[in-house]
Amino acid sequence: MDKIKNKKYDYIIVGSGICGSIAAYFLAKFNKTVLLLEAGETRDKDRIEMSGRYARTSRKTPGSPYVKENQFADSPDFHENIKNNNSEKNKNFYVFDIENNKFKNVFKSTYQRITGGSTWHWLGNVPRFIPSDFKMNSIYRVGKDWPITYHDLETYYCIAENEIGVSGNHEKWNKYLGAYRSKSFPMSEIWECYADTLFIKKVDGKSINGKEIRILPTPQARNSENYDGRPACAGNSSCVPICPIQAKYDATVHIKKALKTGNVDIIDNAVVNKLIENENKEIIALSYLTLNNNKVEIDTKTAKVILAANSIEIPRLLLNSGIANSSDQVGRNLMDHAQGYVTALTNEKIYPFRGPLTTSGIDAFRDGEQRKELSAFRISIGNDGWGRIKSPNAVVRELIIKENLLGSKLYNAVEEKVTRMIRMSYSTEVLPNKNNRVTLSDIKDNIGIRKPKISFNISKYNADAFEVAKEVCTKIFNEVGVSELSTNDNRDYSGAGHIMGTTCMGNDPEKSVVNDYGNSHDNHNLYIIGPSVFTTSGTANPTLTAVALTIRTIDHLLNNKITKNEV
Amino acid sequence: MKYKHKAETRSDILTLLCEASEIEHGLACSYLFTAFSLKCEVDESLKWEQLHMVKKWAAQIFFVASEEMLHLAQVWNLLTAIGGTPYYARPNFPLNAKYYHFDIPISLNPFSVSTMKRFKMYELPRTINEKDYVKTEFGLSFEDSYDYKTVGDLYAMIKEGIKSIPEEKLFIGDKDIQIGSDVIDFPDIIKVTDRKTSLEAIDQIMEQGEGTEIDEENSHYWIFSQILSEFEQEIVNDNSFNPVKNIIENPVVFNKGDIDINNANILQNESAILISDLFDDLYVLMMQILQHVFLTSNKKKSRELGKFAIHMMPIVIKPLADCLSKIPAGSLYKNKTASPSFTINRHVQIPSNYDIAIILINERLAHLIERSEFISKKYDLPEEFYKAIKSLKSIKP
Numbered sequence: 001m002d003k004i005k006n007k008k009y010d011y012i013i014v015g016s017g018i019c020g021s022i023a024a025y026f027l028a029k030f031n032k033t034v035l036l037l038e039a040g041e042t043r044d045k046d047r048i049e050m051s052g053r054y055a056r057t058s059r060k061t062p063g064s065p066y067v068k069e070n071q072f073a074d075s076p077d078f079h080e081n082i083k084n085n086n087s088e089k090n091k092n093f094y095v096f097d098i099e100n101n102k103f104k105n106v107f108k109s110t111y112q113r114i115t116g117g118s119t120w121h122w123l124g125n126v127p128r129f130i131p132s133d134f135k136m137n138s139i140y141r142v143g144k145d146w147p148i149t150y151h152d153l154e155t156y157y158c159i160a161e162n163e164i165g166v167s168g169n170h171e172k173w174n175k176y177l178g179a180y181r182s183k184s185f186p187m188s189e190i191w192e193c194y195a196d197t198l199f200i201k202k203v204d205g206k207s208i209n210g211k212e213i214r215i216l217p218t219p220q221a222r223n224s225e226n227y228d229g230r231p232a233c234a235g236n237s238s239c240v241p242i243c244p245i246q247a248k249y250d251a252t253v254h255i256k257k258a259l260k261t262g263n264v265d266i267i268d269n270a271v272v273n274k275l276i277e278n279e280n281k282e283i284i285a286l287s288y289l290t291l292n293n294n295k296v297e298i299d300t301k302t303a304k305v306i307l308a309a310n311s312i313e314i315p316r317l318l319l320n321s322g323i324a325n326s327s328d329q330v331g332r333n334l335m336d337h338a339q340g341y342v343t344a345l346t347n348e349k350i351y352p353f354r355g356p357l358t359t360s361g362i363d364a365f366r367d368g369e370q371r372k373e374l375s376a377f378r379i380s381i382g383n384d385g386w387g388r389i390k391s392p393n394a395v396v397r398e399l400i401i402k403e404n405l406l407g408s409k410l411y412n413a414v415e416e417k418v419t420r421m422i423r424m425s426y427s428t429e430v431l432p433n434k435n436n437r438v439t440l441s442d443i444k445d446n447i448g449i450r451k452p453k454i455s456f457n458i459s460k461y462n463a464d465a466f467e468v469a470k471e472v473c474t475k476i477f478n479e480v481g482v483s484e485l486s487t488n489d490n491r492d493y494s495g496a497g498h499i500m501g502t503t504c505m506g507n508d509p510e511k512s513v514v515n516d517y518g519n520s521h522d523n524h525n526l527y528i529i530g531p532s533v534f535t536t537s538g539t540a541n542p543t544l545t546a547v548a549l550t551i552r553t554i555d556h557l558l559n560n561k562i563t564k565n566e567v
Numbered sequence: 568m569k570y571k572h573k574a575e576t577r578s579d580i581l582t583l584l585c586e587a588s589e590i591e592h593g594l595a596c597s598y599l600f601t602a603f604s605l606k607c608e609v610d611e612s613l614k615w616e617q618l619h620m621v622k623k624w625a626a627q628i629f630f631v632a633s634e635e636m637l638h639l640a641q642v643w644n645l646l647t648a649i650g651g652t653p654y655y656a657r658p659n660f661p662l663n664a665k666y667y668h669f670d671i672p673i674s675l676n677p678f679s680v681s682t683m684k685r686f687k688m689y690e691l692p693r694t695i696n697e698k699d700y701v702k703t704e705f706g707l708s709f710e711d712s713y714d715y716k717t718v719g720d721l722y723a724m725i726k727e728g729i730k731s732i733p734e735e736k737l738f739i740g741d742k743d744i745q746i747g748s749d750v751i752d753f754p755d756i757i758k759v760t761d762r763k764t765s766l767e768a769i770d771q772i773m774e775q776g777e778g779t780e781i782d783e784e785n786s787h788y789w790i791f792s793q794i795l796s797e798f799e800q801e802i803v804n805d806n807s808f809n810p811v812k813n814i815i816e817n818p819v820v821f822n823k824g825d826i827d828i829n830n831a832n833i834l835q836n837e838s839a840i841l842i843s844d845l846f847d848d849l850y851v852l853m854m855q856i857l858q859h860v861f862l863t864s865n866k867k868k869s870r871e872l873g874k875f876a877i878h879m880m881p882i883v884i885k886p887l888a889d890c891l892s893k894i895p896a897g898s899l900y901k902n903k904t905a906s907p908s909f910t911i912n913r914h915v916q917i918p919s920n921y922d923i924a925i926i927l928i929n930e931r932l933a934h935l936i937e938r939s940e941f942i943s944k945k946y947d948l949p950e951e952f953y954k955a956i957k958s959l960k961s962i963k964p
Contacts, residue, residue: 048616169754188754224754225775226630226785234626245623 017117020308109495168219574728835897
């Protein structure tokens with residue numbers, strides 16, 4: 001430890017999630033020395049044990065495989081699963097500001113603190129943003145424009161898809177919604193699940209609410225064949241919260257690659273709690289807390305510091321340090337994809353739970369003039385019954401308790417119902433809003449760091465889109481042929497786990513935290529990578545765009561060595 | 568082709584492609600048999616971690632088998648592109664050791680160290696010296712042959728043959744009968760219409776099998792190497808580790824005369840014989856339907872037939888194999904249970920005319936369902952049998 005502490009690194013990266021680990025890998029590949037600091041623990045060898053924990057637990061949440069005694073770095077995922085948590089003070093990981101909130105939920109998205117980050121339990125869907133997502137204000141007069149365009153990012157999208165291993169259909173996606181692709185996906189698409197074939201047969205090509213419906217295979221960071229030494233998806237159907245065979249990409253892939261270069265050191269269980277700057281606004285040191293609550297300080301005078309924690313922990317650290325916030329924008333513009341669902345029973349059996357949790361989606365509503373008035377949305381077709389809304393276990397329980405079924409009658413009823421359960425979920429774009437924000441609470445967490453206080457409200461822009469999305473899903477279901485249609489309460493919505501914004505990029509130092517390369521406007525040796533720099537949230541799952549932006553930043557720091565060598 | 572070592576005419580290439588079809592088909596069956604032999608339930612005396620590892624191996628071997636089926640389909644596209652027809656015949660298991668020039672015959676064996684070494688041999692990259700591999704792993708000497716020693720060598724010969732014949736002369740097949748992923752559920756299948764696409768198709772087969780210099784860790788050879796090394800490590804960790812069902816190897820329903828009877832195990836239990844025979848006939852019907860799909864230009868109807876045939880694999884063929892593994896093989900085999908023989912019984916090729924084809928298929932299917940009902944009435948069988956038959960009745964070609 002002392003050896004590492006006294007060593008001089010070119011880069012110090014805070015956070016070993018997908019962006020931090022890929023940044024470390026590329027920097028190390030091109031002979032830069034890197035120290036990677038991770039708040040969570042390294043648990044690569046526990047993959048099967050953690051899969052077992054998930055199988056055994058009755059409380060199945062994204063965090064349930066990762067629960068362990070005496071968790072050091074607290075997280076919303078961990079917090080959801082701890083028992084005997086009766087204290088009002090500790091009821092939630094987040095402290096919520098619920099004043100004026102019309103919705104039942106304030107902010108429900110969570111994250112995991114573990115080496116490899118939340119990619120352990122992400123779904124792995126990786127559609128790209130579309131060109132109009134970067135120009136919301138110019139085109140639709142809502143939101144903001146990014147300081148970059150789709151074109152600026154296209155090459156990096158290709159590198160990102162190659163690095164994490166994306167399965168997709170180039171022909172179907174190339175130029176769709178204006179998003180051209182200069183390279184094919186590295187793997188052909190994950191073949192559609194059986195339910196998708198029914199949707200394709202009954203709905204594909206039809207017009208609903210003025211849009212041509214196309215059932216498209218969702219690009220996925222999941223192997224359709226052996227790739228990068230990892231196996232093809234074997235249909236374990238537990239992508240969220242854990243893939244037992246690592247057919248789904250997670251960031252431990254790049255941590256291993258980075259360590260293999262010999263240029264990277266990693267310290268886990270290291271919760272960075274403060275950055276220190278000098279009068280020249282140079283980050284000269286950072287401090288972190290260790291398992292024994294010891295405080296360690298690292299000299300960063302000769303290094304560049306890259307923050308890759310996530311969109312909650314980055315503003316939390318910056319606010320706690322009083323750094324990089326001359327714009328007063330740190331923590332503001334917190335975004336997510338506000339989601340809802342429609343569930344039904346298909347008239348014919350569709351046999352869910354074979355393969356990934358979703359393999360196709362409907363992307364037609366991700367763009368169009370309606371974005372002036374209401375949010376765009378992306379629809380995903382589930383392959384997991386009613387998903388988190390009602391598990392097969394809950395169906396069995398209900399049939400026993402409410403309908404008094406047992407024996408062969410129960411068996412037949414379960415077979416009849418579970419094989420026909422289907423859901424469609426819609427994800428709407430939350431626009432940047434300065435009042436949706438992360439600040440610091442006076443309440444401290446288990447290791448004495450001020451908790452994140454969240455203010456978040458859903459606007460009419462999203463609420464109106466919920467109505468339209470429900471209407472579209474209902475029409476599609478009626479074409480497919482279903483019964484028992486059901487949807488969520490109008491005042492309810494769920495988070496997508498797509499936490500974005502809070503240190504947004506922009507050209508104006510008075511209105512943004514970083515420039516288009518993630519470089520702090522205030523501190524020249526401070527960089528931020530990950531979805532916290534997003535200007536707007538679009539409707540695509542954010543990870544691929546976050547990785548593409550990360551590679552663009554690192555390429556800039558390496559004088560374009562990545563594009564010269566990888567393209 | 569046994570008299571020369573390079574392909575110079577259309578007929579030479581057609582012969583080699585038929586040989587490639589036999590091998591791809593035979594390897595797919597051999598891999599499936601081994602995957603079926605792995606334990607897959609929590610009550611089969613494996614620890615949780617071990618069960619997960621074994622299920623991963625099974626999934627990996629099933630995946631390789633599916634790519635062999637893709638290769639077979641790809642070879643059928645190559646055959647029809649140069650004026651041939653799809654070819655599904657192959658010698659029955661267990662083969663005579665000298666049938667192909669591998670020295671290590673294709674056979675049906677449960678999962679074991681030697682089975683995995685044999686699989687590696689079939690997929691051996693041409694950068695590894697086959698003489699050394701065979702001597703080191705099997706203690707066998709290696710005879711030189713006129714033509715090829717690995718699957719990679721065979722495809723290299725086909726490739727050279729295609730390059731040696733003028734393109735306009737060689738590619739005379741009807742382009743409309745080429746099958747793409749719009750018709751059959753193989754996302755990577757390539758339509759073959761000229762020299763370029765034919766070489767792409769062969770390169771894809773070779774890369775998936777033996778890999779390339781930059782992508783060798785994703786090849787079949789590498790997959791089998793990984794499984795073998797994990798297996799050997801787990802045996803060291805736990806000497807009671809046994810991931811394999813107690814099934815017989817190289818099962819046959821009766822001595823057909825063309826097999827290596829010294830290495831065959833003839834089933835004795837009557838119910839196992841009847842189910843194994845039913846399994847074989849359903850499997851052959853599946854192959855016949857697929858062959859028809861590659862012969863016809865009626866894409867809409869062939870798509871439905873292709874889907875039907877491919878659906879038979881997970882919902883009929885696999886449950887029947889699982890069922891066999893729970894039925895005693897016969898008194899000669901002590902406590903061992905049965906397993907599928909993948910025997911191909913003599914039958915006609917289904918013609919390209921859809922109207923005639925559908926009559927043949929429906930008649931055959933009705934007879935097989937009738938036979939399955941007879942079996943289900945006569946014996947008390949594992950639930951997998953009833954599931955398979957229920958599924959068979961629920962799908963229509």
